[in-house]
Amino acid sequence: MVVIVDPAGIPDERIAACLSTAEQEQAARFRFEKDARHWRACRTALRTILGRALGIDPAGLVLEFGEHGKPRLAPPHDGLHFNLSHCHDLALVALSRSGPLGIDLEPADRAGSLLGCESSFCHPQEIDALPAPADARAAALLDLWTSKEALLKALGTGMSLAPESVSLAGPGGHGSHPRLRGFTLRPLHHAALEKHVARLATPDGIAGIEVREFSA
Numbered sequence: 001m002v003v004i005v006d007p008a009g010i011p012d013e014r015i016a017a018c019l020s021t022a023e024q025e026q027a028a029r030f031r032f033e034k035d036a037r038h039w040r041a042c043r044t045a046l047r048t049i050l051g052r053a054l055g056i057d058p059a060g061l062v063l064e065f066g067e068h069g070k071p072r073l074a075p076p077h078d079g080l081h082f083n084l085s086h087c088h089d090l091a092l093v094a095l096s097r098s099g100p101l102g103i104d105l106e107p108a109d110r111a112g113s114l115l116g117c118e119s120s121f122c123h124p125q126e127i128d129a130l131p132a133p134a135d136a137r138a139a140a141l142l143d144l145w146t147s148k149e150a151l152l153k154a155l156g157t158g159m160s161l162a163p164e165s166v167s168l169a170g171p172g173g174h175g176s177h178p179r180l181r182g183f184t185l186r187p188l189h190h191a192a193l194e195k196h197v198a199r200l201a202t203p204d205g206i207a208g209i210e211v212r213e214f215s216a
């Protein structure tokens with residue numbers, strides 16, 4: 001399941017009731033209050049969604065972090081996998097009991113900013129396969145960026161595994177990378193995501209993904 005969250009709609013009282021002292025301290029390190037509020041709201045939505053899935057108080061959930069910072073639930077709740085992505089106006093939370101997930105969300109109007117950045121995140125095979133017209137090329141670059149981020153977040157490395165070392169083009173696609181076998185990559189579609197590009201990486205074999213909006 002994927003839940004679409006409008007962080008601006010999360011009430012302050014819920015944030016105050018949900019976050020740990022460490023999370024409040026982490027938020028206080030943001031330079032701008034609007035960024036701190038956004039982060040607090042996203043973490044509150046994440047805790048609320050996980051708490052509902054587990055039937056427990058969101059404030060009581062214990063989060064742990066992997067080597068590259070990927071959050072996960074501490075035992076005994078570690079069978080529920082999740083991942084979160086946020087941009088300035090929305091967040092997505094993906095949940096599964098089948099294994100690790102990765103999700104990425106980007107504003108669609110970011111595409112043009114990726115023109116000229118090909119070699120910083122694209123494999124040479126991917127660069128060869130890119131269309132030449134600027135609009136189509138920018139859209140293809142955003143697709144690659146979002147897809148790779150979702151895959152590398154599923155793996156847990158994030159961008160500490162060089163994205164240009166992974167090719168989604170050519171025989172086998174991302175499955176040709178030894179660390180990325182076993183993940184299925186899919187686009188996410190929903191009316192609330194019309195101005196965004198979103199990709200989800202799940203363990204192979206999951207049939208359908210329900211996409212729903214968060215209700216406070």
Ligand SMILES: CC(C)(COP(=O)(O)OP(=O)(O)OC[C@H]1O[C@@H](n2cnc3c(N)ncnc32)[C@H](O)[C@@H]1OP(=O)(O)O)[C@@H](O)C(=O)NCCC(=O)NCCS
Nearest residue numbers: 067068069070071084085086104105153156157158159160
């Ligand atoms: C993971 C990463 C791609 C996220 O980039 P981003 O631009 O913040 O993108 P998103 O909004 O999609 O994702 C952020 C969320 O991903 C999750 N996340 C953090 N690290 C993660 C990782 N290694 N793998 C998967 N998910 C991760 C968190 O829930 C985070 O939310 P938070 O900021 O509220 O804690 C980027 O931070 C990265 O490459 N990190 C790994 C390398 C690194 O720098 N590690 C240093 C920390 S040990």
